[in-house]
Amino acid sequence: MRRAAAVAVTGTLVVALAGCSAAGGAGTAASSSTLTIAQEADMAPSGFDPLAYSAGQRQMMSAAYNSLLSLQPDGTVGAGLASEWEFNEDGTVLTLTLADGVTFSDGSKLSAALVLANLERRSDPALVAYSGFAPGGDAEMLSVEAPDASTVVITFAAPQFAVVQSLANVAGMIVGQTAIDDATLLKKAPIGSGPYVLDTAKTVKASTYTFVRNDASTEAADYPFDTVVFRPINDPQARANALISGQVDAGVMKSSTVELLESKKMGVSQIGGTTVSLIQFDKTGTSVPEMADERVRQAIQLSIDRDRLVELLHVGDTPQRNALPSASAGWSEEVDAAWQRDVPKAKALLAEAGYPNGFSFEMLSSPDSQADLELIQKDLAEAGIVMNVRPAASTQEAFDAVKTTAMGYIPLDWSNTVGLMYGVLFGFANTQGGDDEQLRAATGALAGAQTDDGRDEALQALNARLVESGWLYPLYEPLLNIGYNPTKLNPVTFAGTDSIPLLSSFTPVETAK
Structure with missing residues (x-):
């Protein structure tokens, strides 16, 4: 469902690395070494129960847990x-x-x-x-x-x-x-069967999570590093600097830092298929009453200038008005045309919904999203919508935003579309109980499809409705950049079209064959 390319350049990890049983790099010898991965955010703000999270936490949780x-x-x-x-x-x-x-x-x-x-x-x-x-x-x-x-x-x-x-x-x-x-035990440490266990003595919440080899694991020998350290680094420039200086060995990098990384002889593996979107948390008007009206959400959709966003802040990426990425069978030229920026139409929809003077709401930002949100803030203001942008005071506040604010900013990997719908759109990002029969029908049809035509039809319906309903506000489609230190690691590979590399994909250069 999407293009993939491996190019040399930098490192940390995006929202998740993975490694499950039977997915390890068989034949690689274990070495006494440490792999340090920079992450965009805290992967365990609410503890270590993997089921309390979506796929975004897979990176770290897969060190301690295996899946069915x-x-x-x-x-x-x-x-x-x-x-x-x-x-x-x-x-x-x-x-x-x-x-x-x-x-x-x-x-x-x-x-x-x-x-x-x-x-x-x-x-x-x-x-x-x-x-x-x-x-x-x-x-x-x-x-x-x-x-x-x-x-x-x-x-x-x-x-x-x-x-x-x-x-x-x-x-x-x-x-x-x-x-x-006793589920409260998972507040302190994971209890799993994965290749690593948490070293609580060397772990500081929201700062450093240290995992050491699990000798009881039948797959431990498939992972070449004795120790894996995950370091949340929210600021994208700080992540790039940490890679260049040798503080970390790999991680997800913003496109804006790739040129610098290349100049410093770092490596980067790239893959497409991710869309960066605003995601609607409040579809019921719980925190912002105006948001309960679909016409209001459509007015927001029509107010955003994706082309200008990419031109000013994401050169090389693709403006996106479809929820699904451009290589997906669900991507539609009709959807792209229907949701081109149209401020007069946005104002008319607001008036029709009963808000001719617009309305206001608050949006939490992070170092990764701040510049984008400030630009979108100006777009919305032209339609009379006031979006007050405030930096999140902590990782926990950002994580809790799904319950307290109207929307968030999120990159979405569509390689497992059904899982993303169930786990994120209907799950993690829907704590306020929004519902949409058309989205549920399309997701159910996709889950049960046994033919290509059936899957394609379901994807088309899902994509169109996600945008029309305002459950998602697509912004742009970037190449995902996984940076790494080429003097320590082999090029990082992707599992098919999945943008989250397996933990076993991080291998030291001495194991190259």
Whole structure:
């Protein structure tokens, strides 16, 4: 669903690195070394329960947790904690056969009963990764059964062939038995079966997260570094400087820093397929009453000058009026034409909705989004909409913005469209309970599609409605830049079209073949 390119230049990681069982770099010898990855934000603001997050936290959580299935280096779904899986004919029943010999960091063992206990948490509203699986959810699990110690049978309310992609992400991560007995333990440290465990003595919340090799893991030898350190660095220029100075070895870099990184002989791997958007949190008018009216959200959509945004701040990127990236089968010329900037029409929609004098709302910013939001602020002002931009006081405040503010700023990777819809659009970013029958229908059709024509039709409907409804305000489509130090790391590769490199994709130069 998108182009991919590997080019030499810099490093940190975007919102997530991953490494699940069966996805490691087999044959690489373990070495006594440390990999330090810079991240754009704190990956554990609410603790270490992986189900409390969306795919954006996969990078760090995958160090400590394995998923039921795994994303393979070629982008396909492979074995994970489940060594085999099979759907019934209509895609409503999924049977998983669990792997043998898996031990969690608390000493508990993988079993069908443990997986069942994990999935029984799906009704907990705090576990946003499970939101689609909960009663009434779009990927509702009607039942989960354990007919024997190594078999789990999941029955869905509707066909869910695409759910395997979600089970290879955070939604498929399994926590150990002590975390099931007392979930508060996950506030302090992860309890998983992944290749690493958290070194709490060398971890400082929101500053440095240090993971050391998990000797009990059957896959630990597939990961070449004894220690992996994740460092949240919010400011994009500071991330680039940290890479150049050797403070970090890799990370996600802004396009504006790539030229500097190239001049300093850093390496960069690039991939497309991500869209940067404003995302509507409040669709019900809970925090901003005016936002409950779809015409108001459409007025915002029509007020934004994407072309000017790219021209002034994102040279080389592509202005985007479609929710889905340009290489997706869902991208539409009709949508692009329909949502060109039109301030008079925006004003007319506001008047029609009962707000001829406009309205105001507050938006939290980060170092990554500040300049973009200030420019968009001027666009909205021309239509009479006052967007007050305020820097978030802390990572926790930024994370909580989904509950307290009308919208946020987010890069979205569409390689797992169904998982993104269930986990983010209907999940993490929808705590105020917005609903849209057309979006749910399109997502359900995509989840159950078995033909290319069926998938394409569902993607087209989903893309058009995301923009029309104002659930997303697409801004631009960038190349994602994963920077790395080429004297320490081999070029970082992507798993198919997924923009989040597997943790096993970070390998020291001495292991090159």
